[in-house]
Structures are given as C-alpha cells and as structure tokens.
Amino acid sequence: MAVDLLPIPLAWVLLGLLVLLLYIYGVRPLSTFKKMGVPGPRPWPLIGNVLDVRHGVYNPDFTLERSQKYGKVYGLYRGAATPLLVISDREMLREVFVKQFHNFSTRTGETQFLMTKPLDCMLSTVTGEKWKNLRSTLSPAFSAGKLKKMSEQLNRCADQLVSNLGEQTSQGQSFEAKKLTGDFTMDAIASVGFGTDIDSQRNPNDPFVVHAKKAFEGPFKNPLFWLFLFFPWIMKPLLEGLGYNFFPRSTTDFFYKVLDQLMELRQTTVSERLDFMQLMLNAHKEPEEEEEDNSRDVKVQGQKQALTKDDVVSNGIVFFLAGYDTTATTMAFALYNLAINQEAQDKVIQELDEVMREKDQVDHEALQQMTYLEMCIMETLRLHPPAALIMTRICTKDTTIQWLKIPKGMTVLIPVLAIHYDPERWPEPKKFIPERFTAEEREKRDQYDWLPFGAGPRNCIGMRLALMEAKIGLAKVFMKYRIRTGPDTDMTLKLKKFEPFPQPVNGIKLRAELRAGGNN
Numbered sequence: 001m002a003v004d005l006l007p008i009p010l011a012w013v014l015l016g017l018l019v020l021l022l023y024i025y026g027v028r029p030l031s032t033f034k035k036m037g038v039p040g041p042r043p044w045p046l047i048g049n050v051l052d053v054r055h056g057v058y059n060p061d062f063t064l065e066r067s068q069k070y071g072k073v074y075g076l077y078r079g080a081a082t083p084l085l086v087i088s089d090r091e092m093l094r095e096v097f098v099k100q101f102h103n104f105s106t107r108t109g110e111t112q113f114l115m116t117k118p119l120d121c122m123l124s125t126v127t128g129e130k131w132k133n134l135r136s137t138l139s140p141a142f143s144a145g146k147l148k149k150m151s152e153q154l155n156r157c158a159d160q161l162v163s164n165l166g167e168q169t170s171q172g173q174s175f176e177a178k179k180l181t182g183d184f185t186m187d188a189i190a191s192v193g194f195g196t197d198i199d200s201q202r203n204p205n206d207p208f209v210v211h212a213k214k215a216f217e218g219p220f221k222n223p224l225f226w227l228f229l230f231f232p233w234i235m236k237p238l239l240e241g242l243g244y245n246f247f248p249r250s251t252t253d254f255f256y257k258v259l260d261q262l263m264e265l266r267q268t269t270v271s272e273r274l275d276f277m278q279l280m281l282n283a284h285k286e287p288e289e290e291e292e293d294n295s296r297d298v299k300v301q302g303q304k305q306a307l308t309k310d311d312v313v314s315n316g317i318v319f320f321l322a323g324y325d326t327t328a329t330t331m332a333f334a335l336y337n338l339a340i341n342q343e344a345q346d347k348v349i350q351e352l353d354e355v356m357r358e359k360d361q362v363d364h365e366a367l368q369q370m371t372y373l374e375m376c377i378m379e380t381l382r383l384h385p386p387a388a389l390i391m392t393r394i395c396t397k398d399t400t401i402q403w404l405k406i407p408k409g410m411t412v413l414i415p416v417l418a419i420h421y422d423p424e425r426w427p428e429p430k431k432f433i434p435e436r437f438t439a440e441e442r443e444k445r446d447q448y449d450w451l452p453f454g455a456g457p458r459n460c461i462g463m464r465l466a467l468m469e470a471k472i473g474l475a476k477v478f479m480k481y482r483i484r485t486g487p488d489t490d491m492t493l494k495l496k497k498f499e500p501f502p503q504p505v506n507g508i509k510l511r512a513e514l515r516a517g518g519n520n
C-alpha cells in the first residue's frame, strides 16, 4: 500500500498536520494585538481569554480593573478567531461613534445571526444602506410629537401598575420590583407597540403575554443554536438555505396575526390611538420633525421607504425585545435606589407634589418639569446600564483612529461598565448621586462618559420612549406611595454571575407605604 511506502508512520503525519492546523487557527491569530502594539492579558491557545468568564459576565469591578491595568485601549480574544479591541479613550470613541461612523456603522457581524425572517428585517441587525433606509423610515415614529400622543396610553398602563402594587402590598407584604415593572412595560409595549390592551399581572395567560415571553426566552435551549455558534461556516448557509430562524414559529405567526387583525379593524373603525404598527405602515409618508434623530451629532441620511408587512412585524418584535426588559430593569433599580436613599426620594416626592398639584395625568408639560426624577433615572442608568454588554462596532474598512491602525473586520468593544465606574470620570462611582445630572453638570461632561443608550447615529432609537415610560410609571407610583426597604431586601444587591443583564441574585424586594397627602 502507498502509506506503507512513507518513511514515517501515518499517525505521525496526521499528528504533524494537527499541530500545524492548531498553530494556524489556534495560536497564530493570538499575535494580532502584539503586532498592532496593543497591550492586553495573555491569551490561551485556542480559547483566548474566554476563561475570564469565571469572573462573571456582567461585572463592573472586573471590567474596571482590566481597564485600569491595561489602559484605555487594550485587546482581548473571544476564542482565537475573534479579537476584540476594547476602547474607552474619549477621542477614539468620538471617532468610532461619529467622525468615522461610515467605517463603524455596523454593530455585530452578520456571521453572528441567521439572516432569515424576522431577523433579516430588524433595525438592530441589518447593515449598510438597508440599515440607513430603515432607520430614516422608522425615526419619525419616535419623534417627540408622536411620543406626546402616546402619553395617555402610558398613563393608563401606569394606573394599572399602581393598582397592582396596591393589591400586592395591601397586607403590608413586600413586592418584587422587577415583576411589577415587567408587567407594566409588557402592558405598555402591547399598547403603544401593537395597539393591544392587556393586563399582564391579572392575565398571565393572555396570548400576547405568552408569545411575547416566548420570543424573549432566546434560543439557548435549541441544540441547532449551539451547532450554529460553534460551526457557523457550515450551519449558517445550511439553515439560511432552509429559511430557518431561532424564533418559535408560533410566535412569529402570532405577531403576523396581530398585525392582520389590527389592519382589518382600522379599515372599519376610526381610531384616535397611536401605535408603532400603524406608525410604521405610514412612516414613509411622515414629514421630518425638528430634532428627529436623538444622536445630537450626525443625522442618518437614508431614503425613506414604504415598509413591507415583514418589515413591520419584524420591527414590532424588535421594539418589544429591545424595550421590554431594559425599561423594566431600569425602573426596578430606580425604585431600589430611591428606597435606600430616602433623601433623594423626598426630593422626588416634593417635585411631584409641585408639578402634579392640579393634575392626575402625567402629561407632556408635567414630564418636562420632572427634572429631579429624570436625574434619578439617569443616575440609575449609570450604575446599572441594562444593555451595557451589547456596545460593539465592527470596522468595515481598514482605517486609522488617532495612532492606531484598525483592520477591516475587527470588532471594537466599548466597556460601558468600566466607563460608568471610572473614578476619574465619576468621583465615588458606586454612590447613587442624582446631582451628577443637573443641567450644569451635564453640560460640563464629555458625552461619551454616559453610554446607557449607546452613541452616534446608531444609538438606541427608543431612548426617548424608554425615558418617558419610566418617568410616567415611577411618577404614578411616588404620587401615591413611599417606597422603603424591608427585612427581606438584599442590601448588597449581589448580581447573578452569568447573566448578560444586571439581575440581582435575590431579586429586589421592597415595601410600599401609602403616603400621607399622596394621591390616595
């Protein structure tokens, strides 16, 4: 046989080949940052720095320690194949987010997603011209004028929130803050997103609640997802060819049905209410309003287009996915921060008593006047930014920022937690100090020191809606109740180690007392 003629046994040939492949794919790429002159922790062959995960996924202390040790630019490897360039330098961030946005307009590589329905139409995943056009088309739906018209619906959901809180605490028991605020944001997105009135707390089996929660579960229990994650080059074309996606089919079908019913209803009845489904269908006809894009620096110059049914349903789902848990988490942590800082809560209550003296509904004017409550929400978002770990940009063309040459394809990771806990930017960073967000303080601060909603033209499109929703919900709670800690409140607020979002191990258990002179 031919192999018998080889001077060395076949096993040695195969072993040599294996060592060569290991070197090419598992060791050689790990010199990328050394060649770029970028420091960083030493990576292991094949796995890079993935063992860091033992310190936890969402861990402000560890992320800050890393930045303090290696500086404002350093490199990490997520496995040998994915180098992550970690940047917290302000001038460099300005380049990545705004000045060189044309080279960094993508948040995640397309290899990380299956570009099939509904993901291939979602604002958060599409890239290039498709993203520009979609962002320009959807932005008017989030204008100040449109949001103003949604405040009535949000007030109704907030009244439900207060009534739920009353029921839960009528016997003086504690309540779980995230469950309470999660039911509120679910009702809110059903109303302003999909034109549907639900009561999540009383009707947990409402099909909307069931399907919305299913969409939120993620694909982690699906074995195909893990195959896709580890072998994307085989699984991506295969699954995309089959039109497969990781959303439960029944859930996507449900949201298509909601849209159909809504459109049918709108043909026969005139409705005063506003929801994103309707706004998206009309979006391409909407005139631009002043201050349309909230990125402050650069406007997205895309072509407005009529959206297809697929676009409308996919983006309805993404608004839910992006807005439900983030806003609920923000509100739950705000309740906690105000419960342990009673002087700050006194100021919130005093402000509400003045602003809402003659009113029951939190209208646009009242929202503008609730500046201290807004400062408390902003400080909460600094301490517990819910979406801190999704802040990435992909470099789409070889470029140089400041002194650093960045190759095409490299992922830039913005360490939001390290920035938000940096004592040079935020003295006494672990303390809840809402006064950091007075108008004068905000004016003095660099805009890239506070990044809960990202920055630049690809920042969070729902920022204004989230802030308005949180303000209305919290205002209604504090108009009636004082929130306090109780014997079962975990004062350490230890976070779950392996969750990508801030989730306290023991939940957030608080107590509510009817306020003397409150809105009872």
Ligand code: HEM
Pocket (backbone or CB within 6 Å): 107, 123, 124, 125, 135, 318, 319, 320, 322, 323, 324, 326, 327, 330, 385, 386, 387, 388, 390, 391, 392, 451, 452, 453, 454, 455, 456, 457, 458, 459, 460, 461, 462, 463, 465, 466, 467
């Ligand atoms: C407190 C609540 C929220 C937080 C902390 C938050 C945070 C974020 C962050 C950090 C990003 C990435 C920004 C970047 O890469 O620069 C983002 C993107 C996004 N958010 Fe939010 N978000 C919140 C609420 C909402 C709501 C209520 C909606 C919609 C109803 C929404 C819709 C989106 C969408 C569609 C994107 C992708 C935008 C694009 O790629 O053009 N978010 N959000």
